[in-house]
Amino acid sequence: MKKLLAACAFTLSVLPCTTSLQAQDRDSLQSRDENDMMAILNKESDNIPAAIYTAATFKSTRIANGHSIEQMGAGVLDMRINHRFGLLNQAFKNFFGLDNAVSHLGFDYGITDRLMIGAGRSTYLKDYDGFLKVKILRQTEDGRMPVSLSYMGALSIQAQDAYAPAGKSYMFKDKMAYIHQALIARKFSASFSLQLMPVYIHYNLVAFNNEPNDIFALGLGGRLKLSKRISVTGEYYPLIGKRLTGTRNAASVGVDIETGGHVFQLLFTNATGINERTVIGQTTGRIDRGDIHFGFNISRVFTIVRPKDTRDLHNKIW
Amino acid sequence: MKKLIIIALLLLAFSISASAQRWMTRTGKVRFSSSTAIENIEAVNNEVAGALNSAAGEVVFIVPIKSFKFDKALMQEHFNESYLESDKYSKASYQGKIADMSKVNFSKDGTYSVLSKGQMTIHGITKNVNIPATIVIKGGTVTVHSEFNIKPADYGIKIPSIVASKIAADIAVTVDSILKEMDQ
Numbered sequence: 001m002k003k004l005l006a007a008c009a010f011t012l013s014v015l016p017c018t019t020s021l022q023a024q025d026r027d028s029l030q031s032r033d034e035n036d037m038m039a040i041l042n043k044e045s046d047n048i049p050a051a052i053y054t055a056a057t058f059k060s061t062r063i064a065n066g067h068s069i070e071q072m073g074a075g076v077l078d079m080r081i082n083h084r085f086g087l088l089n090q091a092f093k094n095f096f097g098l099d100n101a102v103s104h105l106g107f108d109y110g111i112t113d114r115l116m117i118g119a120g121r122s123t124y125l126k127d128y129d130g131f132l133k134v135k136i137l138r139q140t141e142d143g144r145m146p147v148s149l150s151y152m153g154a155l156s157i158q159a160q161d162a163y164a165p166a167g168k169s170y171m172f173k174d175k176m177a178y179i180h181q182a183l184i185a186r187k188f189s190a191s192f193s194l195q196l197m198p199v200y201i202h203y204n205l206v207a208f209n210n211e212p213n214d215i216f217a218l219g220l221g222g223r224l225k226l227s228k229r230i231s232v233t234g235e236y237y238p239l240i241g242k243r244l245t246g247t248r249n250a251a252s253v254g255v256d257i258e259t260g261g262h263v264f265q266l267l268f269t270n271a272t273g274i275n276e277r278t279v280i281g282q283t284t285g286r287i288d289r290g291d292i293h294f295g296f297n298i299s300r301v302f303t304i305v306r307p308k309d310t311r312d313l314h315n316k317i318w
Numbered sequence: 319m320k321k322l323i324i325i326a327l328l329l330l331a332f333s334i335s336a337s338a339q340r341w342m343t344r345t346g347k348v349r350f351s352s353s354t355a356i357e358n359i360e361a362v363n364n365e366v367a368g369a370l371n372s373a374a375g376e377v378v379f380i381v382p383i384k385s386f387k388f389d390k391a392l393m394q395e396h397f398n399e400s401y402l403e404s405d406k407y408s409k410a411s412y413q414g415k416i417a418d419m420s421k422v423n424f425s426k427d428g429t430y431s432v433l434s435k436g437q438m439t440i441h442g443i444t445k446n447v448n449i450p451a452t453i454v455i456k457g458g459t460v461t462v463h464s465e466f467n468i469k470p471a472d473y474g475i476k477i478p479s480i481v482a483s484k485i486a487a488d489i490a491v492t493v494d495s496i497l498k499e500m501d502q
Contacts, residue, residue, distance in 0.1 A: 301392050
């Protein structure tokens with residue numbers, strides 16, 4: 001009994017020490033605890049998809065003439081009006097090219113965040129085109145995936161009747177060309193991105209026997225951001241192997257200006273056409289002779305389907 | 319002897335006070351709204367990380383800027399690239415103390431109004447703020463609800479004069495996050 005009482009007394013006397021010890025620990029650990037919480041939460045935030053994947057490698061889905069790695073968001077429609085004026089070296093008679101112009105009107109739509117389709121019509125050789133672009137790999141911020149990779153496949157139909165030798169008929173399939181492109185892009189910094197685009201074009205019908213039906217090119221494009229809303233772009237498509245008669249490598253230099261809902265792309269290029277079939281494989285402009293076109297692309301986006309989480313938001317803008 | 323040990327153990331058990339209770343969420347919700355005559359801009363973020371230490375009276379929220387969702391993708395892109403510059407400042411955070419935390423009984427359902435004082439960091443700039451909040455204990459979870467205003471100008475968020483009339487000087491922010499008990 002005595003031993004029991006002694007034990008109780010001992011434990012009871014130890015009690016206040018343990019509680020006061022814990023209180024002391026709590027005070028000195030308080031700021032450490034808060035920093036622990038910050039550290040744990042920071043780690044959580046670093047693991048969400050929005051923080052992991054690189055965004056906005058380019059300002060628009062086109063660099064200048066050709067496709068960039070960017071996709072339309074799901075449910076977003078992009079109306080594109082592209083215009084190329086005539087050759088600058090046509091001097092005063094043709095108002096430095098303003099008299100002759102080529103236009104392209106197209107609509108691009110994002111089906112999902114990784115798949116987009118588009119269709120358009122160009123006035124150059126009455127070209128109808130359609131494409132789909134799929135995002136395969138996405139660049140990550142932590143370096144695990146150093147590049148973004150997409151596939152672009154397009155079909156072009158030139159409705160302009162080509163010259164058919166006597167006795168031969170010009171079939172519908174002769175007007176078609178198929179384009180397959182891989183887009184490999186990397187955002188090096190907030191202001192600089194570079195893209196490599198190997199491309200393969202198949203023309204169902206070419207003008208001469210000695211011309212290849214299959215064209216290969218390795219395109220290089222990039223953009224440099226000068227300010228929050230203005231960037232400089234460049235594109236060059238050197239042809240590899242046999243090329244169509246009299247064609248040259250397509251090149252362009254441009255400026256992107258971004259406003260509220262529009263992106264204006266102003267550019268100088270030696271390519272007369274606007275879609276890949278004519279720009280990459282059929283450009284005849286000689287830069288050394290001043291065969292340069294001034295042109296612009298206007299892109300205006302409309303949200304058709306609102307993203308799921310945002311159904312109860314009430315954004316109202318002009 | 320056995321009795322002695324049992325009693326000693328019982329007494330020791332009572333002496334171990336309840337360890338600090340921590341509550342956390344990875345899917346907290348923060349919403350903001352800018353209202354002007356010309357334009358309404360609203361966005362919601364469902365990936366906010368938040369934690370509450372009831373014993374120490376501390377609250378921490380980390381808001382990843384890229385997780386704010388707008389119903390227009392282009393608006394979201396501009397928000398990130400031109401206004402909040404989320405490539406440089408990827409998170410906003412609040413670290414604060416709730417002085418009257420002791421009046422909240424975490425083991426029973428109830429609603430309490432508290433005042434939090436702490437530091438708000440947005441766009442790389444930290445300011446001391448006082449934020450009122452409502453803590454609701456229900457069914458074993460802690461809901462933190464708070465409504466307050468933020469001035470973009472206070473945090474170095476540049477708004478070009480061309481669109482100045484479209485963005486409110488005071489942005490209304492609403493926090494509505496349900497926190498669950500954190501495993502130690």
